[in-house]
Amino acid sequence: MKPFKRQLRIGCLLLTCILLFAETLQPLHVSAANSIQAASSNAPSIDHIDEQTRQLLENSLSAQELDHEIARVGAKEQTARKQYSQLQQELIVQQKELNSARAQSDRVLIAYYTGERDQLWLALLNTGSLSGMLTFYEYYRMIIDHDHDIMTSYQEQYNQMLSKQQELTRTSNELQQIGxxxxxxxxRVAQLRQQIDxxxxxxDNPTIVRQLMQEMNNYWENIGLYEVRGYFNSLAQSMNEFPSFLKSEPDAIQIRGRSYTITITEQQLNQFLHDQGRLPDSFQFHFTDQGITVNGQEGNLKLVIDGRYIVENEPQNAIRFQVDKLVFNGLQLPDTTAQELEDQFDLGFYPGQIISYLKAKSVQMSAGQMQIELELSL
Known part of the structure; x- marks a missing residue:
């Protein structure tokens, strides 16, 4: 009977683990239509906590996000080191090929400086017959073409080596910046961990505080981050259609010679975004003299984005959205998280998609509206 009881205990233990595992995964399998509602209902409430506890939760969340940033930067560093090592090996091979090409080009230059090629030309002129002259001329042209190929090859090898050296320098600088x-x-993480501890x-109750910290971190990791990325993705998709919307608005674009002015109100932008059907109605843009504030809320899930539109010319002219501050459920996320989302999702738009050769010059914000100055760049 003992083996049977042992098998029974193991079976019960496995069943319990399976049920716990299924319960843990349950929020990840909610349908798209109910995901936000289900996620919000599980959000840890921090509405009634004191400022000290709120700051503690914010530090804990920031430390967790910075740990992820360190992992990302570490992976980037490994990739850069591999690239640097590979470039070093390629440069060694390139240097050998360049030395060989240089030796051949040196022999060609010596032949010209010593008059060897001039002697060939004189021999051509002294050929007695026309047929002999033509044959010798073909031979002479082969030598000259070969000389040209050698010199051209040396120049190409030299340019390739310079390119490799420049790439090696860029990678070295990148490695230093990554470091x-x-x-x-x-x-930053060490300081935050010290403050948290x-x-x-x-x-008053370290156990409850640590539990609340863990719940908030888990909620962000498993649900909050997914939802925030969903907001950013929806915004990015909608902004792809923004140039077409501007062209359809009768008074949005004003033309004065080569200068163009786009004036858009926050009401127009919000209406455009909601007409796209990708964002909830609670998601609203607000224009101020200081920049843009974006608010979104579904149930207990709240998101605030502070940022601004700026003109960017590289790699191409664009009106890019810069995220200055990201607040999730009352907790400000670190700048690394805001930067990662900004890099991953393009919330800007491109004037060239409105009118070809149109280039943005400046963006001005005021209460309730945004004005963009552009010009034709032919």
Whole structure:
């Protein structure tokens, strides 16, 4: 009977683990239509906590996000180091090929400087017969063409080596910048961890505080980040249609010679975004003198984005949205998270899609409206 009881206990344990695992995964399998509602209902409530606890949760969330940033930067560093090592090996091979090409080109130059090629030309002129002259001329042209190929090959090898050296320098600079960034992020995390440990230790109930921190971090990791990325993705898709919307608005674009002015109100932008059907009605843009504030809320899930539109000329002229601040459920996320979302999702638009050769010069914000100055760049 003992083996049977042992098998029964193991079976019950496995069943319990399966049920717990299924319960853990359940929020990830909610249908698209109900995902936000289901996610919001599971959001840890921080409406009634004191400022010290709120700051503690914010630091904990920031530390977790910075850990992810350190992992991303570390992976980027490994890729850059591999690229640097590969470039070094390619440069060694390139240098050998260049030395060989240089030796051949040197022999060609010596032949010209010593008059060897002039002697061939004189021999051509002294040929007694026309047929002999034509035959010798073909031979002479072969030598000259071969000389040209050697010199051209040397120039190409030299240019390739310069390109490799420049690429190696860029990769080296990138590695240095990555190293600095990695060090800074590790210092930030260490300071945050120290503050967190000190605040938890001085709290009235460290166990409950740590549990609340873990719940908030898990909620962000499993649900919040997914929903925020969904918002950014919806915005990016809608902004792809924004140039077509501007062309359809009768008074949005004013023309004065080679100068163009786009005036868009926050009401027009919000109406455009909601007409796209990708964002909830609660998601609203607000224009101020300081920039743009975007608010979105579904149930207990709240998102605030502070940013601005700026003119960017590289790699192409664009009106790019810069994220200055990202607040999730009252907790400000670190700048690295805002930058990652900004890099991943393009929330800007391109004047050239409105009118060919149109280039943005400036963006001005005021209460309730945004004005963009452009010009034709032919």
């Amino acid at each position: 600095v960034n990695l060090k800074q992020q590790k210092q 000190s605040s938890v230790a001085s709290s």
